Amino acid sequence: MDWQAFTISFQLGLATVAVLLPLGVLVGRWLAYSEFRGKAFVETLFALPLVLPPTVLGYYLLVAFGKASPLGQVWASLTGNSLVFSFEGLLLASIIVNLPFAIQPMQRAFEAIPQDVRDAASVSGLTALAALRRIEIPLAWPGILTGLTLTFAHTLGEFGVVLMVGGSIPGETRTAAIAIYDRVQAFDERGAGLMAAVLLVISLLALGFTAMLSRKAGGRRG
Amino acid sequence: MNRRVFLLSGVAGLASRAAVAQAHRPVRVACAADLKFAMDEVAEAFRRETGQAVEPVYGSSGNFRRQIAQGAPFEMFFSADESFVFALADERLTIDRGALYAIGRVVIAIPTGSPLKADPSLFDLGAALRDGRLGRFAIANPEHAPYGRAAEQALRHQGLWEAIRTRLVLGENVAQAAQFAMGGGAQGGIIAQSLALAPQLARLGSHALIPAEWHEPLRQRMALLRSATPTAHAFYDYVQSTPARALFHRYGFVLPGE
Numbered sequence: 001m002d003w004q005a006f007t008i009s010f011q012l013g014l015a016t017v018a019v020l021l022p023l024g025v026l027v028g029r030w031l032a033y034s035e036f037r038g039k040a041f042v043e044t045l046f047a048l049p050l051v052l053p054p055t056v057l058g059y060y061l062l063v064a065f066g067k068a069s070p071l072g073q074v075w076a077s078l079t080g081n082s083l084v085f086s087f088e089g090l091l092l093a094s095i096i097v098n099l100p101f102a103i104q105p106m107q108r109a110f111e112a113i114p115q116d117v118r119d120a121a122s123v124s125g126l127t128a129l130a131a132l133r134r135i136e137i138p139l140a141w142p143g144i145l146t147g148l149t150l151t152f153a154h155t156l157g158e159f160g161v162v163l164m165v166g167g168s169i170p171g172e173t174r175t176a177a178i179a180i181y182d183r184v185q186a187f188d189e190r191g192a193g194l195m196a197a198v199l200l201v202i203s204l205l206a207l208g209f210t211a212m213l214s215r216k217a218g219g220r221r222g
Numbered sequence: 223m224n225r226r227v228f229l230l231s232g233v234a235g236l237a238s239r240a241a242v243a244q245a246h247r248p249v250r251v252a253c254a255a256d257l258k259f260a261m262d263e264v265a266e267a268f269r270r271e272t273g274q275a276v277e278p279v280y281g282s283s284g285n286f287r288r289q290i291a292q293g294a295p296f297e298m299f300f301s302a303d304e305s306f307v308f309a310l311a312d313e314r315l316t317i318d319r320g321a322l323y324a325i326g327r328v329v330i331a332i333p334t335g336s337p338l339k340a341d342p343s344l345f346d347l348g349a350a351l352r353d354g355r356l357g358r359f360a361i362a363n364p365e366h367a368p369y370g371r372a373a374e375q376a377l378r379h380q381g382l383w384e385a386i387r388t389r390l391v392l393g394e395n396v397a398q399a400a401q402f403a404m405g406g407g408a409q410g411g412i413i414a415q416s417l418a419l420a421p422q423l424a425r426l427g428s429h430a431l432i433p434a435e436w437h438e439p440l441r442q443r444m445a446l447l448r449s450a451t452p453t454a455h456a457f458y459d460y461v462q463s464t465p466a467r468a469l470f471h472r473y474g475f476v477l478p479g480e
Contacts, residue, residue: 067293082293167289169250169296170277185280185397186258187405187422 001194004171005179008087012175013155016094017148020102023095024147028106029136050100054160061093061165090166090173094155101154102147109143110136142214149210153203248275249454250295252286254302254442255362255395256326256369256414259422260473261300267469268460274453282395284366290315290447297447297454302326302396302414303368304443311445320445323461324475327434328372329418331403332410333427340410342430344380350409351385359386360402360411362393368440369396373412375437415474442475 031043049057065083066072075083083089113136121131137144159177166173168182176199183192253261258280265276279296287306290299291313299316300323301307311319330347332340337355339346350356361377362370370392377383391407393399396414403411404426418429446458460466467477 062292067291076293081295084292085289085294167279167285167294168281169279169294171247172295182280184405185255185395185401187401 001191002174002176002179002183005174005176005195006198008171008174009156009176012087012090012094013152015091016098016155017152019091019095020098020151021144021148024099024102024106024151025137025144028103028147029110029132031103031107032110046103047100049097054097054158055164057097058093058161058164061096061161065089065092065165084165085167085169085173087172090162090175093161093165094158097158097161098151098154101150105143105147105150106140109140109146112143113139145213146210149206153206156199156202248277249297249451249457251276251278251298251300251454251457252290252294252296253278253280253300254283254286254368255280255397256302256416256442257300258397258417259420260416260470260475263469264461264466265457267465268457271460271465272453272456274456276453276457280395280397282362282367284368285395295449297450298444298458299447300442300444301368302440302442303371304441307443307445310447314448316445316447317450318445320443321458321462322441322478323444324442324470324477326369326372326440326442327415327474327476328369328376328412328432328437328440329415329429330410330432331400331413331418331423331427331429333404333406336409336427338410340428340430342432344376344382344432347386347410348380348382351382351389356386356389356409358391358402358408359389360391360393360399360408360413362396362399362413364392367393367395367399369412369414370399372437372440373399376412376432379436419472419474 027046031039031046062084063069064071065075067076067082067084072083075081079088081088083092117135117139118131121135126134156175157177158175159181162173162175162178166175166178168174168178174182176195180192180195180199183195251261251265257278261278261280265278269275283301283303283306286294286296286299287301287309290296290310299307299310304322307316307320310316330340330342330344332338338350341347347356347359361373364370364374374383377386391402393402397417399411400413400417400423402408403413404423412432415429415431417423444458444461446454450458470477
Protein backbone atom coordinates (compact mmCIF):
# COMPACT_ATOMS: atom_id res chain seq x y z
CA MET A 1 0.00 0.00 0.00
CA ASP A 2 1.55 3.25 -1.18
CA TRP A 3 0.31 6.05 1.10
CA GLN A 4 2.73 8.53 -0.40
CA ALA A 5 0.98 8.11 -3.76
CA PHE A 6 -2.38 8.90 -2.14
CA THR A 7 -0.86 12.02 -0.57
CA ILE A 8 0.35 13.15 -4.00
CA SER A 9 -3.06 12.45 -5.52
CA PHE A 10 -4.85 14.46 -2.82
CA GLN A 11 -2.43 17.35 -3.07
CA LEU A 12 -2.83 17.37 -6.84
CA GLY A 13 -6.62 17.20 -6.54
CA LEU A 14 -6.86 20.00 -3.95
CA ALA A 15 -4.43 22.27 -5.79
CA THR A 16 -6.28 21.72 -9.08
CA VAL A 17 -9.60 22.52 -7.39
CA ALA A 18 -8.10 25.64 -5.75
CA VAL A 19 -7.02 26.98 -9.15
CA LEU A 20 -10.13 25.95 -11.06
CA LEU A 21 -12.63 27.36 -8.56
CA PRO A 22 -12.01 31.04 -9.40
CA LEU A 23 -11.07 30.24 -13.01
CA GLY A 24 -14.15 28.08 -13.57
CA VAL A 25 -16.51 30.67 -12.01
CA LEU A 26 -15.08 33.49 -14.14
CA VAL A 27 -14.99 31.56 -17.41
CA GLY A 28 -18.29 29.77 -16.76
CA ARG A 29 -20.08 33.05 -15.97
CA TRP A 30 -18.49 34.79 -18.96
CA LEU A 31 -19.61 32.02 -21.33
CA ALA A 32 -23.10 31.97 -19.76
CA TYR A 33 -23.83 35.69 -20.10
CA SER A 34 -21.79 36.93 -23.07
CA GLU A 35 -22.61 36.66 -26.72
CA PHE A 36 -19.73 37.28 -29.07
CA ARG A 37 -18.37 36.13 -32.38
CA GLY A 38 -16.44 32.90 -32.05
CA LYS A 39 -18.12 31.86 -28.79
CA ALA A 40 -18.79 28.39 -30.19
CA PHE A 41 -15.10 28.09 -30.99
CA VAL A 42 -14.06 29.10 -27.45
CA GLU A 43 -16.53 26.61 -25.98
CA THR A 44 -15.19 23.88 -28.24
CA LEU A 45 -11.64 24.66 -27.19
CA PHE A 46 -12.49 24.38 -23.48
CA ALA A 47 -14.38 21.12 -24.10
CA LEU A 48 -11.56 19.52 -26.09
CA PRO A 49 -9.94 17.67 -23.14
CA LEU A 50 -13.21 15.72 -22.73
CA VAL A 51 -12.85 13.93 -26.04
CA LEU A 52 -9.11 13.97 -26.77
CA PRO A 53 -7.35 10.70 -25.96
CA PRO A 54 -5.23 11.37 -22.84
CA THR A 55 -2.11 10.28 -24.72
CA VAL A 56 -2.71 12.90 -27.42
CA LEU A 57 -3.10 15.57 -24.77
CA GLY A 58 -0.13 14.15 -22.87
CA TYR A 59 2.00 14.22 -25.99
CA TYR A 60 1.25 17.88 -26.72
CA LEU A 61 1.78 18.86 -23.09
CA LEU A 62 5.09 16.99 -23.06
CA VAL A 63 6.16 18.95 -26.14
CA ALA A 64 4.86 22.23 -24.69
CA PHE A 65 6.52 21.72 -21.28
CA GLY A 66 9.75 20.09 -22.48
CA LYS A 67 13.26 21.42 -22.14
CA ALA A 68 13.30 22.73 -25.70
CA SER A 69 9.97 24.59 -25.44
CA PRO A 70 9.73 28.31 -24.55
CA LEU A 71 7.60 27.49 -21.50
CA GLY A 72 10.04 24.83 -20.32
CA GLN A 73 12.97 27.22 -20.72
CA VAL A 74 11.29 30.08 -18.86
CA TRP A 75 10.38 27.67 -16.05
CA ALA A 76 13.92 26.28 -15.89
CA SER A 77 15.46 29.76 -15.73
CA LEU A 78 13.04 30.77 -12.94
CA THR A 79 13.20 27.66 -10.77
CA GLY A 80 16.25 25.74 -11.97
CA ASN A 81 14.07 22.64 -12.36
CA SER A 82 12.44 20.98 -15.31
CA LEU A 83 8.69 21.37 -15.70
CA VAL A 84 8.10 17.86 -17.00
CA PHE A 85 8.42 15.10 -14.38
CA SER A 86 7.78 17.62 -11.59
CA PHE A 87 4.72 18.12 -9.39
CA GLU A 88 4.28 21.67 -10.69
CA GLY A 89 4.23 20.46 -14.30
CA LEU A 90 1.74 17.78 -13.33
CA LEU A 91 -0.46 20.44 -11.68
CA LEU A 92 -0.40 22.58 -14.82
CA ALA A 93 -1.35 19.56 -16.92
CA SER A 94 -4.09 18.64 -14.44
CA ILE A 95 -5.58 22.15 -14.62
CA ILE A 96 -5.72 21.98 -18.43
CA VAL A 97 -7.18 18.46 -18.45
CA ASN A 98 -9.89 19.45 -15.95
CA LEU A 99 -11.03 22.68 -17.63
CA PRO A 100 -14.24 21.18 -19.06
CA PHE A 101 -15.05 19.30 -15.84
CA ALA A 102 -14.98 22.56 -13.90
CA ILE A 103 -16.31 25.05 -16.47
CA GLN A 104 -19.25 23.18 -17.98
CA PRO A 105 -21.32 22.53 -14.81
CA MET A 106 -20.60 26.07 -13.62
CA GLN A 107 -21.63 27.58 -16.96
CA ARG A 108 -24.90 25.58 -16.92
CA ALA A 109 -25.59 26.77 -13.36
CA PHE A 110 -25.11 30.44 -14.28
CA GLU A 111 -27.27 29.97 -17.38
CA ALA A 112 -30.06 28.58 -15.18
CA ILE A 113 -30.38 31.81 -13.17
CA PRO A 114 -33.46 33.60 -14.60
CA GLN A 115 -32.75 36.85 -16.40
CA ASP A 116 -35.33 38.76 -14.26
CA VAL A 117 -33.44 37.79 -11.07
CA ARG A 118 -30.27 39.31 -12.52
CA ASP A 119 -32.23 42.35 -13.73
CA ALA A 120 -33.69 42.82 -10.25
CA ALA A 121 -30.22 42.71 -8.75
CA SER A 122 -28.97 45.37 -11.11
CA VAL A 123 -32.09 47.56 -10.64
CA SER A 124 -31.57 47.34 -6.86
CA GLY A 125 -28.23 49.03 -7.39
CA LEU A 126 -25.94 46.06 -6.74
CA THR A 127 -22.57 46.32 -8.46
CA ALA A 128 -21.56 43.42 -10.71
CA LEU A 129 -19.25 42.08 -7.99
CA ALA A 130 -21.91 42.34 -5.28
CA ALA A 131 -24.46 40.66 -7.56
CA LEU A 132 -22.00 37.85 -8.22
CA ARG A 133 -21.28 37.39 -4.52
CA ARG A 134 -24.77 37.80 -3.08
CA ILE A 135 -27.09 36.60 -5.84
CA GLU A 136 -25.38 34.56 -8.55
CA ILE A 137 -22.89 32.41 -6.63
CA PRO A 138 -25.45 31.39 -3.95
CA LEU A 139 -27.84 30.36 -6.73
CA ALA A 140 -25.20 28.67 -8.86
CA TRP A 141 -23.54 26.96 -5.89
CA PRO A 142 -24.75 23.39 -6.63
CA GLY A 143 -23.30 23.64 -10.14
CA ILE A 144 -20.05 25.10 -8.86
CA LEU A 145 -19.76 22.33 -6.28
CA THR A 146 -20.49 19.70 -8.91
CA GLY A 147 -17.71 21.13 -11.09
CA LEU A 148 -15.25 21.02 -8.22
CA THR A 149 -16.16 17.48 -7.18
CA LEU A 150 -15.90 16.20 -10.74
CA THR A 151 -12.53 17.94 -11.03
CA PHE A 152 -11.27 16.37 -7.82
CA ALA A 153 -12.52 12.88 -8.65
CA HIS A 154 -11.23 13.07 -12.21
CA THR A 155 -7.80 14.21 -10.98
CA LEU A 156 -7.57 11.13 -8.73
CA GLY A 157 -8.38 8.93 -11.71
CA GLU A 158 -6.31 10.54 -14.46
CA PHE A 159 -3.74 8.09 -15.80
CA GLY A 160 -2.56 8.66 -19.36
CA VAL A 161 -1.64 12.32 -19.09
CA VAL A 162 0.03 11.78 -15.71
CA LEU A 163 2.14 8.93 -17.04
CA MET A 164 3.31 10.91 -20.06
CA VAL A 165 3.95 14.27 -18.42
CA GLY A 166 4.88 13.05 -14.96
CA GLY A 167 6.62 9.73 -15.42
CA SER A 168 6.28 7.76 -12.19
CA ILE A 169 8.53 9.48 -9.71
CA PRO A 170 7.76 8.62 -6.07
CA GLY A 171 7.00 11.64 -3.89
CA GLU A 172 6.78 13.85 -6.95
CA THR A 173 4.54 12.54 -9.72
CA ARG A 174 3.57 8.98 -8.76
CA THR A 175 -0.16 9.35 -8.09
CA ALA A 176 -2.37 6.63 -6.67
CA ALA A 177 -3.61 5.65 -10.15
CA ILE A 178 -0.01 5.20 -11.37
CA ALA A 179 0.98 3.37 -8.17
CA ILE A 180 -1.74 0.77 -8.81
CA TYR A 181 -0.23 0.12 -12.26
CA ASP A 182 3.22 -0.21 -10.63
CA ARG A 183 1.91 -2.58 -7.95
CA VAL A 184 0.48 -4.90 -10.63
CA GLN A 185 3.83 -4.96 -12.41
CA ALA A 186 5.53 -5.76 -9.11
CA PHE A 187 3.23 -8.80 -8.66
CA ASP A 188 1.78 -7.13 -5.58
CA GLU A 189 -1.86 -8.07 -6.16
CA ARG A 190 -2.79 -7.31 -2.57
CA GLY A 191 -1.36 -3.78 -2.67
CA ALA A 192 -3.00 -3.09 -6.04
CA GLY A 193 -6.35 -4.44 -4.88
CA LEU A 194 -6.29 -2.43 -1.66
CA MET A 195 -5.40 0.83 -3.42
CA ALA A 196 -8.02 0.25 -6.11
CA ALA A 197 -10.66 -0.34 -3.43
CA VAL A 198 -9.70 2.88 -1.62
CA LEU A 199 -9.99 4.87 -4.87
CA LEU A 200 -13.35 3.26 -5.59
CA VAL A 201 -14.71 4.23 -2.17
CA ILE A 202 -13.40 7.81 -2.47
CA SER A 203 -15.05 8.19 -5.88
CA LEU A 204 -18.36 6.87 -4.57
CA LEU A 205 -18.23 9.19 -1.55
CA ALA A 206 -17.37 12.21 -3.71
CA LEU A 207 -20.28 11.64 -6.07
CA GLY A 208 -22.70 10.84 -3.24
CA PHE A 209 -21.61 14.01 -1.46
CA THR A 210 -22.42 16.19 -4.52
CA ALA A 211 -25.76 14.46 -5.05
CA MET A 212 -26.70 15.16 -1.43
CA LEU A 213 -25.56 18.77 -1.44
CA SER A 214 -27.20 19.65 -4.72
CA ARG A 215 -30.49 18.11 -3.54
CA LYS A 216 -30.27 20.25 -0.39
CA ALA A 217 -29.49 23.38 -2.36
CA GLY A 218 -32.28 22.61 -4.84
CA GLY A 219 -34.77 22.14 -1.99
CA ARG A 220 -33.86 25.45 -0.43
CA ARG A 221 -34.23 27.25 -3.71
CA GLY A 222 -37.66 25.76 -4.38
CA MET B 223 -16.77 30.53 3.28
CA ASN B 224 -16.43 27.27 1.45
CA ARG B 225 -14.37 29.01 -1.18
CA ARG B 226 -11.85 30.06 1.43
CA VAL B 227 -11.66 26.55 2.85
CA PHE B 228 -10.94 25.15 -0.60
CA LEU B 229 -8.32 27.76 -1.40
CA LEU B 230 -6.62 27.34 1.94
CA SER B 231 -6.48 23.57 1.70
CA GLY B 232 -4.94 23.87 -1.78
CA VAL B 233 -2.33 26.34 -0.57
CA ALA B 234 -1.65 24.20 2.50
CA GLY B 235 -1.17 21.19 0.24
CA LEU B 236 1.45 23.01 -1.82
CA ALA B 237 3.20 24.35 1.27
CA SER B 238 3.42 20.92 2.89
CA ARG B 239 4.91 19.56 -0.34
CA ALA B 240 7.59 22.24 -0.32
CA ALA B 241 8.38 21.39 3.30
CA VAL B 242 8.76 17.70 2.47
CA ALA B 243 11.00 18.54 -0.49
CA GLN B 244 13.25 20.59 1.79
CA ALA B 245 13.59 17.78 4.28
CA HIS B 246 15.88 14.81 3.80
CA ARG B 247 14.65 12.81 0.85
CA PRO B 248 15.94 9.53 -0.52
CA VAL B 249 18.21 9.30 -3.54
CA ARG B 250 16.03 8.60 -6.58
CA VAL B 251 17.53 6.03 -8.89
CA ALA B 252 16.15 5.14 -12.33
CA CYS B 253 16.42 1.37 -12.77
CA ALA B 254 15.85 -0.90 -15.75
CA ALA B 255 12.78 -3.04 -15.02
CA ASP B 256 14.81 -6.30 -14.95
CA LEU B 257 16.31 -5.06 -11.66
CA LYS B 258 12.89 -4.86 -9.98
CA PHE B 259 13.48 -7.42 -7.26
CA ALA B 260 17.30 -7.50 -7.19
CA MET B 261 17.68 -3.74 -6.72
CA ASP B 262 15.11 -3.64 -3.90
CA GLU B 263 17.39 -6.03 -2.01
CA VAL B 264 20.57 -4.12 -2.86
CA ALA B 265 18.97 -0.84 -1.74
CA GLU B 266 17.79 -2.48 1.48
CA ALA B 267 21.29 -3.88 2.17
CA PHE B 268 22.75 -0.41 1.50
CA ARG B 269 20.28 1.15 3.93
CA ARG B 270 21.14 -1.39 6.64
CA GLU B 271 24.84 -0.75 6.19
CA THR B 272 24.87 3.05 5.87
CA GLY B 273 21.52 4.23 7.22
CA GLN B 274 20.94 6.14 3.97
CA ALA B 275 17.92 5.60 1.77
CA VAL B 276 17.93 4.91 -1.96
CA GLU B 277 14.61 4.80 -3.80
CA PRO B 278 14.67 2.73 -7.00
CA VAL B 279 12.11 3.64 -9.68
CA TYR B 280 11.60 0.94 -12.32
CA GLY B 281 10.79 1.29 -15.99
CA SER B 282 12.13 0.64 -19.47
CA SER B 283 15.67 1.89 -20.05
CA GLY B 284 14.66 3.62 -23.29
CA ASN B 285 11.96 5.64 -21.52
CA PHE B 286 14.36 6.62 -18.73
CA ARG B 287 16.92 7.72 -21.30
CA ARG B 288 14.29 10.10 -22.75
CA GLN B 289 13.01 11.26 -19.35
CA ILE B 290 16.52 12.01 -18.08
CA ALA B 291 17.28 14.04 -21.22
CA GLN B 292 14.09 15.99 -20.43
CA GLY B 293 15.33 16.72 -16.92
CA ALA B 294 13.68 14.04 -14.78
CA PRO B 295 14.91 14.34 -11.17
CA PHE B 296 17.08 11.21 -10.90
CA GLU B 297 20.57 11.06 -9.45
CA MET B 298 21.62 7.79 -11.00
CA PHE B 299 20.65 5.59 -13.95
CA PHE B 300 20.94 1.79 -14.14
CA SER B 301 20.34 0.97 -17.80
CA ALA B 302 19.79 -2.52 -19.21
CA ASP B 303 21.56 -1.35 -22.39
CA GLU B 304 24.81 0.54 -22.16
CA SER B 305 24.15 2.52 -25.34
CA PHE B 306 21.56 4.60 -23.46
CA VAL B 307 24.17 5.55 -20.85
CA PHE B 308 26.68 6.41 -23.58
CA ALA B 309 24.08 8.60 -25.33
CA LEU B 310 23.44 10.53 -22.10
CA ALA B 311 27.20 10.81 -21.51
CA ASP B 312 27.60 12.28 -25.00
CA GLU B 313 24.93 14.85 -24.10
CA ARG B 314 26.96 15.66 -20.93
CA LEU B 315 24.09 14.67 -18.63
CA THR B 316 26.12 12.06 -16.71
CA ILE B 317 29.33 12.80 -14.82
CA ASP B 318 31.26 10.18 -16.84
CA ARG B 319 30.74 7.13 -19.02
CA GLY B 320 29.80 5.06 -15.97
CA ALA B 321 30.55 1.42 -15.19
CA LEU B 322 29.36 -1.98 -16.33
CA TYR B 323 27.51 -3.57 -13.40
CA ALA B 324 25.94 -6.73 -14.81
CA ILE B 325 25.23 -8.73 -17.94
CA GLY B 326 21.65 -9.93 -18.27
CA ARG B 327 20.23 -13.19 -19.60
CA VAL B 328 16.80 -14.05 -20.95
CA VAL B 329 14.63 -17.08 -20.21
CA ILE B 330 11.49 -18.58 -21.64
CA ALA B 331 9.01 -18.50 -18.78
CA ILE B 332 5.88 -20.64 -18.72
CA PRO B 333 3.15 -20.34 -16.08
CA THR B 334 1.77 -23.43 -14.35
CA GLY B 335 -1.10 -24.91 -16.35
CA SER B 336 0.07 -23.53 -19.71
CA PRO B 337 0.01 -25.93 -22.69
CA LEU B 338 3.63 -24.88 -23.47
CA LYS B 339 6.86 -26.39 -22.14
CA ALA B 340 9.78 -24.36 -20.76
CA ASP B 341 12.01 -25.61 -23.60
CA PRO B 342 15.21 -23.53 -23.94
CA SER B 343 15.67 -24.50 -27.62
CA LEU B 344 12.26 -22.87 -28.39
CA PHE B 345 11.40 -25.98 -30.48
CA ASP B 346 8.28 -26.53 -28.40
CA LEU B 347 7.28 -22.88 -28.94
CA GLY B 348 7.60 -23.39 -32.72
CA ALA B 349 5.53 -26.59 -32.52
CA ALA B 350 2.89 -24.82 -30.41
CA LEU B 351 2.63 -22.09 -33.06
CA ARG B 352 1.92 -24.72 -35.73
CA ASP B 353 -0.46 -26.94 -33.77
CA GLY B 354 -2.50 -24.06 -32.33
CA ARG B 355 -1.55 -24.50 -28.68
CA LEU B 356 -0.25 -20.92 -28.53
CA GLY B 357 -2.66 -18.10 -27.77
CA ARG B 358 -0.65 -15.14 -26.54
CA PHE B 359 3.08 -14.83 -25.92
CA ALA B 360 4.59 -11.92 -23.95
CA ILE B 361 7.80 -10.01 -24.55
CA ALA B 362 8.83 -6.44 -23.71
CA ASN B 363 8.43 -3.80 -26.43
CA PRO B 364 11.56 -4.21 -28.61
CA GLU B 365 11.43 -0.57 -29.66
CA HIS B 366 12.57 0.82 -26.33
CA ALA B 367 13.09 -2.10 -23.92
CA PRO B 368 16.47 -3.85 -24.22
CA TYR B 369 15.04 -7.18 -23.03
CA GLY B 370 12.35 -6.93 -25.68
CA ARG B 371 15.05 -6.52 -28.31
CA ALA B 372 16.92 -9.55 -26.94
CA ALA B 373 13.68 -11.56 -27.07
CA GLU B 374 13.11 -10.51 -30.69
CA GLN B 375 16.68 -11.50 -31.61
CA ALA B 376 16.30 -14.92 -29.98
CA LEU B 377 12.98 -15.51 -31.78
CA ARG B 378 14.53 -14.42 -35.09
CA HIS B 379 17.52 -16.69 -34.47
CA GLN B 380 15.15 -19.65 -34.25
CA GLY B 381 13.18 -18.49 -37.29
CA LEU B 382 10.01 -17.92 -35.26
CA TRP B 383 9.71 -14.13 -35.45
CA GLU B 384 7.48 -13.74 -38.51
CA ALA B 385 5.13 -16.52 -37.40
CA ILE B 386 4.81 -15.36 -33.79
CA ARG B 387 4.40 -11.63 -34.42
CA THR B 388 0.60 -11.66 -34.47
CA ARG B 389 0.59 -13.65 -31.21
CA LEU B 390 2.80 -11.26 -29.27
CA VAL B 391 1.59 -9.13 -26.39
CA LEU B 392 4.09 -6.36 -25.70
CA GLY B 393 4.90 -5.11 -22.20
CA GLU B 394 5.91 -1.49 -21.81
CA ASN B 395 8.97 -2.83 -19.99
CA VAL B 396 10.23 -6.31 -19.12
CA ALA B 397 8.52 -6.34 -15.70
CA GLN B 398 5.16 -5.78 -17.35
CA ALA B 399 6.02 -8.46 -19.93
CA ALA B 400 6.72 -10.81 -17.01
CA GLN B 401 3.38 -9.89 -15.47
CA PHE B 402 1.63 -10.66 -18.79
CA ALA B 403 3.57 -13.93 -19.21
CA MET B 404 3.10 -15.32 -15.70
CA GLY B 405 -0.02 -13.52 -14.49
CA GLY B 406 -2.35 -15.73 -16.51
CA GLY B 407 -2.93 -13.46 -19.51
CA ALA B 408 -0.59 -15.32 -21.86
CA GLN B 409 0.72 -18.86 -22.30
CA GLY B 410 4.28 -17.72 -21.61
CA GLY B 411 6.93 -15.22 -22.54
CA ILE B 412 10.58 -14.38 -22.95
CA ILE B 413 11.63 -12.30 -19.95
CA ALA B 414 14.66 -11.41 -17.85
CA GLN B 415 16.17 -14.25 -15.86
CA SER B 416 16.52 -11.87 -12.91
CA LEU B 417 12.72 -11.56 -12.75
CA ALA B 418 12.01 -15.26 -13.31
CA LEU B 419 14.29 -16.12 -10.36
CA ALA B 420 12.49 -13.77 -7.95
CA PRO B 421 10.31 -15.74 -5.48
CA GLN B 422 7.22 -13.70 -6.50
CA LEU B 423 7.49 -15.13 -10.05
CA ALA B 424 9.26 -18.43 -9.49
CA ARG B 425 6.24 -19.85 -7.65
CA LEU B 426 3.97 -19.14 -10.64
CA GLY B 427 5.64 -21.49 -13.11
CA SER B 428 8.89 -22.68 -14.62
CA HIS B 429 11.57 -21.19 -16.86
CA ALA B 430 14.59 -22.20 -18.94
CA LEU B 431 17.69 -20.21 -19.90
CA ILE B 432 17.97 -19.23 -23.57
CA PRO B 433 21.52 -19.51 -25.03
CA ALA B 434 23.40 -16.22 -24.68
CA GLU B 435 24.69 -16.41 -28.28
CA TRP B 436 21.17 -16.01 -29.71
CA HIS B 437 21.00 -12.33 -28.84
CA GLU B 438 23.37 -9.41 -28.43
CA PRO B 439 24.75 -9.34 -24.89
CA LEU B 440 22.64 -7.30 -22.45
CA ARG B 441 25.49 -5.19 -21.16
CA GLN B 442 24.00 -3.23 -18.29
CA ARG B 443 25.71 0.02 -17.40
CA MET B 444 25.16 2.52 -14.60
CA ALA B 445 26.13 6.17 -14.37
CA LEU B 446 25.78 9.05 -11.93
CA LEU B 447 23.90 12.05 -13.25
CA ARG B 448 25.01 15.66 -12.79
CA SER B 449 22.73 16.11 -9.76
CA ALA B 450 24.25 13.17 -7.84
CA THR B 451 24.63 13.74 -4.09
CA PRO B 452 27.33 12.10 -1.90
CA THR B 453 24.79 9.39 -1.01
CA ALA B 454 24.38 8.55 -4.70
CA HIS B 455 28.17 8.35 -5.07
CA ALA B 456 28.30 6.01 -2.07
CA PHE B 457 25.60 3.82 -3.62
CA TYR B 458 27.52 3.73 -6.91
CA ASP B 459 30.50 2.30 -5.02
CA TYR B 460 28.32 -0.06 -3.00
CA VAL B 461 26.86 -1.67 -6.13
CA GLN B 462 30.40 -2.72 -7.08
CA SER B 463 31.16 -4.15 -3.62
CA THR B 464 31.24 -7.86 -2.76
CA PRO B 465 27.88 -8.03 -0.89
CA ALA B 466 26.03 -6.29 -3.72
CA ARG B 467 27.71 -8.49 -6.34
CA ALA B 468 26.59 -11.56 -4.40
CA LEU B 469 22.99 -10.31 -4.51
CA PHE B 470 23.13 -9.68 -8.27
CA HIS B 471 24.64 -13.11 -8.69
CA ARG B 472 21.73 -14.70 -6.87
CA TYR B 473 19.39 -13.10 -9.42
CA GLY B 474 21.26 -14.77 -12.27
CA PHE B 475 23.32 -11.84 -13.52
CA VAL B 476 26.76 -12.42 -14.99
CA LEU B 477 29.05 -9.88 -13.34
CA PRO B 478 31.85 -7.85 -14.91
CA GLY B 479 35.22 -9.54 -14.43
CA GLU B 480 33.75 -13.06 -14.30
